[in-house]
Each structure stands twice: as C-alpha cells, then as structure tokens.
Amino acid sequence: MNIRSCLIHAGLGRKVRLLHVSDTHLSLADLRDDARKHELAVRRNGRFGGLQEKYLEEQSAYAREKGELLIHSGDLIDFVSHANLDKARAFLDSTDTFFIAGNHEFSQYHGEACEDTAYKINSYFQIRERLGRDLFFASREYCGINIVGIDDSYYRFEDWQTERLAIEAEKGLPILLVIHNPLYEESLFRHSMDELGQTDAGLVGCGERQLMRFNEYRAFQQRPDAATMRFIDHVYREKSVFAIISGHLHYPYASMLPCGKMQYVAGAGFEGDITEYTIE
Ligand SMILES: [Fe+2]
Numbered sequence: 001m002n003i004r005s006c007l008i009h010a011g012l013g014r015k016v017r018l019l020h021v022s023d024t025h026l027s028l029a030d031l032r033d034d035a036r037k038h039e040l041a042v043r044r045n046g047r048f049g050g051l052q053e054k055y056l057e058e059q060s061a062y063a064r065e066k067g068e069l070l071i072h073s074g075d076l077i078d079f080v081s082h083a084n085l086d087k088a089r090a091f092l093d094s095t096d097t098f099f100i101a102g103n104h105e106f107s108q109y110h111g112e113a114c115e116d117t118a119y120k121i122n123s124y125f126q127i128r129e130r131l132g133r134d135l136f137f138a139s140r141e142y143c144g145i146n147i148v149g150i151d152d153s154y155y156r157f158e159d160w161q162t163e164r165l166a167i168e169a170e171k172g173l174p175i176l177l178v179i180h181n182p183l184y185e186e187s188l189f190r191h192s193m194d195e196l197g198q199t200d201a202g203l204v205g206c207g208e209r210q211l212m213r214f215n216e217y218r219a220f221q222q223r224p225d226a227a228t229m230r231f232i233d234h235v236y237r238e239k240s241v242f243a244i245i246s247g248h249l250h251y252p253y254a255s256m257l258p259c260g261k262m263q264y265v266a267g268a269g270f271e272g273d274i275t276e277y278t279i280e
Contacts, residue, residue: 001059001274003062003276004252004276005276006264006276006277007277007278008243008262008277008278008279008280010243010280011174012279014144015278015279015280016143016144016279017068017276019062019063019069019070019277020070020073020264020274020275021056021071021269022073022074022075022266022267023073023074023075023102023268023269023270024077024270025044025047025078025104026052026077026087026088027040027041027045027047028084029082033081033082033083037109040079040109043110044078044079049270049271051270052269055269055271056087056091060091060094063095063096069097070096071098071099071149071245072099073102073247073266074100074105074153074247075103075248076088076091076102077105078104078107078110079108080123080127085130088130088131089130089132092131092132092133098147098178100135100149100150100151100180101127101136101151101153102180102248103153103248105131106122106124106153114221115154120153135151137149137164141171141173145175145176145279146174146240147176147178148165148175148177148178149177149178149179150177151180152179152181152204153180153181154221155181155223156228157227157230159231161231162231165234165235166238174240175238176243176244177235177245178246179204180248181203182246182263182265183232183257184203184207185257185258185263187255188255188265189203189210196251201214202222202248204224205228205229206222206224235259235261243261243263244261244262244263245266246264246265250268250270251265251268252267252275264277
C-alpha cells in the first residue's frame with residue numbers, strides 16, 4: 001500500500017482528515033458468472049496486476065484503524081459480475097465509505113459498446129440494488145464539511161445535477177466535490193497527452209482544440225454538451241466548493257483550475273494508492 005499525504009486549504013480554522021481511494025478495478029468471477037466473464041476476469045487481472053483485492057483490504061483496514069471516512073471515487077469494480085458485486089458490497093458495508101460510481105461500475109463486458117445513457121441504465125438497477133447506494137448523486141455531512149458526489153463517469157453532467165449542487169450549497173457548509181472523471185485543466189491535459197503520451201485525456205470539458213488530438217470515437221465520447229459546460233461553470237463560480245477530488249486516470253495529479261480551486265486526481269487503487277487529506 002502506498003500512502004500519499006495531501007494538504008487542502010479550505011479556511012476551516014481546524015483540521016479534518018479524510019482518506020481517498022479510486023479505481024480498484026476488482027476483476028472477479030465465480031460459478032454464477034458466465035464463461036465470458038471468466039475470460040474477462042483473467043484478462044483484466046493481467047491488466048491490473050491481480051492484487052486489487054489485497055490492496056482494497058489493506059486500504060479498508062487502514063481506514064478502520066485510523067477511524068477516518070474513506071471516499072471511493074469509482075471503478076471499484078472493473079465489470080459487472082456476481083463475484084465483483086459481492087466483494088464491492090462487502091467492502092462498502094465493512095468500512096465507513098462515501099462512494100460514487102465510475103464508468104466501469106456500469107460495464108457489462110469491457111469495451112463491448114458505446115457507453116451512453118442507455119448502456120448505463122441497462123446496468124443501473126442491478127448495481128443500485130447490489131451496492132445499496134445511490135449512483136448519480138450523493139451527499140454526506142462529515143465533520144462540518146459537505147461531501148457531494150456527482151456522477152460524471154460518461155463525461156457529461158446534466159442540469160438536474162447543477163440544480164442539486166446549488167441546493168447542497170444552501171446548507172451553508174464548505175463542499176468537497178467528488179467526481180470520477182476529472183475536469184479539464186490545461187496542465188493536466190498536457191501531462192496526459194505530451195508527457196505520458198496518452199491518446200486521449202479522459203477529462204470532462206475539453207474544447208475542440210483538445211478533442212481534435214483524439215481519435216474520432218474518443219472525441220465523440222468526451223465532447224461536452226451545453227449542460228456539462230453549465231455545470232463546470234457553476235462549480236467554478238460556487239463559492240462553497242473548496243476543492244474537487246477525482247480518479248479515473250490511474251496516476252496522481254494536483255492542479256489549480258482556472259477558477260482558482262484545486263483539483264486532485266487519485267493514483268491507482270489497484271496499485272495500492274491511498275491519499276490521506278488533511279483539510280484545514
Ligand atoms: Fe474510470
């Protein structure tokens with residue numbers, strides 16, 4: 001396990017500690033799952049190193065030992081299987097967690113289809129029931145902070161989510177925004193594309209100048225619609241939101257958005273990364 005420390009300035013005048021894990025990518029299958037899921041489990045465990053369960057147990061034990069809330073920002077499972085959902089539920093029930101979904105929570109078979117709302121809804125009811133959590137929006141007051149989780153796992157926000165965030169702000173508490181896919185920010189984009197040599201950036205809110213560097217499908221997938229840009233503009237202007245934490249990219253990064261708020265990207269949970277935030 002790899003513990004990273006991070007200090008967030010929120011003007012609280014006291015210290016609040018929180019833990020953050022993202023992108024565990026559990027890749028399990030058992031006798032209830034079909035042959036295709038078993039093949040997928042073998043292939044994806046190869047991709048993620050096969051230690052996802054071990055690291056999740058270590059991260060979970062660490063949170064229990066510290067008595068701190070553990071935020072998991074999605075891709076807890078890599079694909080929908082009985083074995084993955086049982087393991088994910090056991091984790092959520094055994095540890096004090098705040099969870100939001102990532103794109104993989106809705107993935108039946110990796111890379112099989114265009115991930116749009118219809119594909120997401122196809123898995124939604126099963127995942128919602130088996131994990132026992134809301135998946136598109138969640139909030140929780142913790143030590144005087146309002147933790148608000150919003151699903152952006154398919155690179156879009158909807159207007160109702162903007163409205164709900166505005167309603168959360170009426171509570172008058174500082175808001176820590178939790179999303180799966182990070183928001184577009186220039187240095188993060190360049191780090192991904194130019195330094196790491198990725199073929200797409202995996203960020204929400206890219207403009208055409210950025211999207212033209214991706215292949216046609218990735219540009220289509222990650223092109224923000226008007227509601228998405230309205231949400232981002234709202235986050236920029238909403239004074240209650242003091243920081244944004246996210247995952248999805250599998251490498252840690254911290255940078256300042258143009259509005260002056262900090263955005264933190266968690267490292268890969270499947271490699272044992274856990275971030276310990278001190279918010280003050
Ligand atoms: Fe993801």
